[in-house]
Amino acid sequence: MWSDPTLQNWADAGAGELIGDDRVVTTISTDTRSLEAGDIYVALKGQYFDGHHYLSTAIHKGAGAVVVQDALPDCPVPQLVLSDTRKGLGVLAGILRDRFAGQVIALTGSVGKTSTRAMLTEIFKLQPGLLATEGNFNNDIGVPKTWFRLTDQHQRVLLELGANAQQEIAWLGSFSRPHISLLLNAAEAHTEGFGGLEGVRQGKGEIIDATHSEGGVVLNKDDPAYNRWLKQAGDRKIVTFGRHSDADVCLLSFKNNSHGSEYTLGMPDGDLSVSWPVLGKHMAINAAAAAATAWLAGVSALDIAQGLSAMQPEPGRMEPVDSMHGGALIHDAYNANPASFRAAIDVLEDLGEDTLLIAGDMAELGDESANLHREVGLYARGKIQHIWSVGKESLQISDAFGGHHFESIEELLAMLPAKLETETAVLVKGSRSSGLERVVDALRRKD
Incomplete structure (x- = not known):
């Protein structure tokens, strides 16, 4: 029969120490902004944040217990002390998996x-x-x-x-x-x-x-x-x-x-x-x-x-969008890597004779970033008609293709209306950090 784990179960599995009364683990919270009374608050530490700074807020909002890396003196609620609270989440998940x-x-x-x-x-x-x-x-x-x-x-x-x-x-x-x-x-x-x-x-x-x-x-x-x-x-x-x-x-x-x-x-x-x-x-x-x-x-x-x-397009992932100019508009600016860029170009190729790829940067490609961006531009040759790029790395895409590069999204948007005809098919693609959602929003039909 199913049973929820307890703080002591969690302590035993994670080589931790429970200070205070044991209790059943029900709802977990890692964010005091959404924490509700009775939730167990897990104080996560990261490169740019430390949830231990918000322990008093969690307790004030009624946390049923706290999970910490450093024990609090005179803590009014049970506390589970683990060497790594982030790993501790996986430990608790493992207990649930076992059951x-x-x-x-x-x-x-x-x-x-x-x-x-x-x-x-x-x-x-x-x-x-x-x-x-x-x-x-x-x-x-x-x-x-x-x-x-x-x-x-x-x-x-x-x-x-x-x-x-x-x-x-x-x-x-x-x-x-x-x-x-x-x-x-x-x-x-x-x-x-x-x-x-x-x-x-x-x-x-x-x-x-x-x-x-x-x-x-x-x-x-x-x-x-x-x-x-x-x-x-x-x-x-x-x-x-x-x-x-x-x-x-x-x-x-x-x-x-x-x-x-x-x-x-x-x-x-x-x-x-x-x-x-x-x-x-x-x-x-x-x-x-x-x-x-x-x-x-x-x-x-x-x-x-x-x-x-029954499948529907995921937002920002090869998502067809109604455009103001009347032609096809595809929003694919949630994520990008060389393989997905090539696949998107293949789709754009099928959408008519007048095709425009608006390309942003691909993130997290390391030392090969320039070469991989350049390869995307070379791949697009002979498949689509135009490439406009914006972003530091995407300059390599438009250079390899023979397209046009813009220094900013604002500059690109200023030139875009004169480029579009009713038959122009537009694909907007880049990593989310490129911010190309702004281009899609500018082209989206307003009801």
Whole structure:
């Protein structure tokens, strides 16, 4: 029977010390602004913040207990002292994982994690009892917070695991211990933290080692690291996805249309056709990954098709937007790396003869940043008509393509109206730090 853990359970698992009375751990808070009476406040320490500075506020607002790295003298509420409160979140998540008898599915990759997780959410929520990652809660704080929402009503947990460096997926996997893992790809994203593409492949592959020894792993057969990951998976059951027919789940056909796209997947037990309001062949490949994962999890082909058909574009991720100028407008400025830039350019290529890419910087690419930006510009040659760029690094994109670079978003916006015709298709793409949402807002139709 399900039971909530106690502070003493947490102390025992995390080699901590409980000072004061034991109590059941229910709601966790790491932010005093949203803390409610009875919540357990965890004081996190980071490079630019220290939650211990807000302990008095937490206690004043009625915190039922506090979790700290340094014991408070004369604390009026129970306090759990841990050597690292941030790691302590994962320790508590591990306790909850130990008590969960249902199925755990986790996914990671450099490109397409959030979109694929959204597809799997649509599929799995057709059955009762799903707990899934929400928003961008995919790091060492967000993944535990997903576990903290677990109740006795949940039968399946779906987790998105993100990372900026090696050993981060290993840590998330160590307390989540998935029965099934999906490894989408490894590409030039966050290479600064991983130490290059080889480090990305190793870091993403950590999800395989975290998967139950009798569980299953879903692998991208098109990825250059496939054979390495296949060997790493050992005796775990393998299901593959990809563009070609030698994958267990493959993309048989694809076509963009005025309302999104339509495609057919070859499945182990028959073909599956889907029409949805989402653009891009790369998204259909993500759908193949989601379908392979759901099939391995025991979901019927009917539910897989129904779930994928219900998928809607994620805000800022290849999101079609109604434009003032009358042409196609795609908002893809939530995140960017070389692989997603190339995929977005392929989509723009299909949208007509008059195409404009408004490009911002790709963040966290380290020493290879200039070369990787330049390669995006070279890739776009012969595929689209125009590139306008803004940002320090994106100058390399427009230079390699033969486009136009602007010193500021304001300068770009001032020139933009004269550039647009009713048939102009515009794609706005860059890392979120580029601030290109302002360009999308300027072009968006105002009702």
